[in-house]
Amino acid sequence: MNIQSVIEMINQMQKDGVIDNYAIGGAVGATFYLEPVSTLDVDIFIGVKASPDHALISLSPIYDYLKARNGVIEGEYIILAGWPVQFLPPTSPLVEQALKDAVTIDVGGTPARVFSAEYLAAIALQTGRAKDKARLLQFVEADAIDMNRFETILARHDLTEHWHKFRNLFFRESP
Amino acid sequence: MNADMHRIWEGKRIFRSSLAARPVTEKLAMLDALREMACTIRKASKRNPMIAKNEPPREYMTETRDEGSQ
Numbered sequence: 001m002n003i004q005s006v007i008e009m010i011n012q013m014q015k016d017g018v019i020d021n022y023a024i025g026g027a028v029g030a031t032f033y034l035e036p037v038s039t040l041d042v043d044i045f046i047g048v049k050a051s052p053d054h055a056l057i058s059l060s061p062i063y064d065y066l067k068a069r070n071g072v073i074e075g076e077y078i079i080l081a082g083w084p085v086q087f088l089p090p091t092s093p094l095v096e097q098a099l100k101d102a103v104t105i106d107v108g109g110t111p112a113r114v115f116s117a118e119y120l121a122a123i124a125l126q127t128g129r130a131k132d133k134a135r136l137l138q139f140v141e142a143d144a145i146d147m148n149r150f151e152t153i154l155a156r157h158d159l160t161e162h163w164h165k166f167r168n169l170f171f172r173e174s175p
Numbered sequence: 176m177n178a179d180m181h182r183i184w185e186g187k188r189i190f191r192s193s194l195a196a197r198p199v200t201e202k203l204a205m206l207d208a209l210r211e212m213a214c215t216i217r218k219a220s221k222r223n224p225m226i227a228k229n230e231p232p233r234e235y236m237t238e239t240r241d242e243g244s245q
Contacts, residue, residue: 001211003203028206035194036202038209083210108200141188142195 001082003028006042007112009069009080018065021047023102023113025088025095025120030135032105033117033144041077041084045099045115048089057089094119094126094157118150125154125162137170 010022023029026043048057063071066078077084090096098119104111115123121139124132139145154160194202 001207003206004200028203031202031206032199033195035191036205036209038213039206040210040213105199107203112199142192144195 003042003081003083004107004110005081006083006085007107007110009066010044011111013062013065016065018061019046019048021099021102021113023099023115025098025115025123027135029115029120030138032112032114033120034135034138034142037138041086043086043088045088045090045095047099059087059089062087092126092157094122094153094159097153097157098123116149117145118153121145121150122153122157122159125159125166126157128162133166133170136166140171 007024010019013019014022023045024032024042025045026041027037027039028042031037046062048059048062063073063078066080067073072079074084077086079085090099098115101116101119102113103116105114106112117139121136124136124139151160151163154163194205
C-alpha cells in the first residue's frame, strides 16, 4: 500500500489528458496539514473534460484508463496501489473553487495537488457530518488555517452563519 | 495518584503538533501503515466476528462448554 504511488498514477493520468485537473481532499488531504488520522480511502476531486453531447459527467474514461494499468473496480472505488480511490466531480461552487485554487505540495519528489487548508476546512463545515466537524475542530485547534482567508471563502459561499453557529457551539468561552 | 488533567491534555496537544509538523512523506507513510492495520483488524473480525466483537468472559465460556458436554 502506498499513497505516493496513487499520486504518481493520477499525475500520469492528468499528463495523458484523461482529466483536466485534480485535487486530493478528505482525510488524506487533511493529512498534508494536520496529524495523520486513519482512513480507508482516498478522495480525488477531478475536473472532467466537459462533453457538449452529455449532460451527465462520465467517469468511464478514468476507470478505463486505470483498469488498463492494474486498477481494480470495487463498487464506487477503484483500487490503486492497495488503496480504494474514489473520483468525485465537484458537487458545489465551493468545491469547484477549491479545485481551481488547489496547491501543489511536494511528496518525496512527486508533485501532489491538494485542496488548501482553508478550503478543506470550509468543505468540512459545508458537509457537516460528525467526522467533518471533528476535522474542522482539528484545523482550528492546530491553528492550521489562515482565519482571514477562511472567513473570506465562507462569506463568498454563504457559509458565514453556519460558521458562527459552529463557533458558538464549540468555542464558547468557559464560564 | 493525582492526575493533572491539564498537564495530560497539554502533553497530548504537543504530541499531536509534533505529528502534524512531520514531513508529508512521513505522514502519508503513516496513513499507509494505519490502513494496513485497519485492514488486518477487519479481516480478523470477518473470520470470527463473535470473538472479535462479543467475546464472553472466560467463566461464562467455561459454563457454556460444561452445559454442552452434559
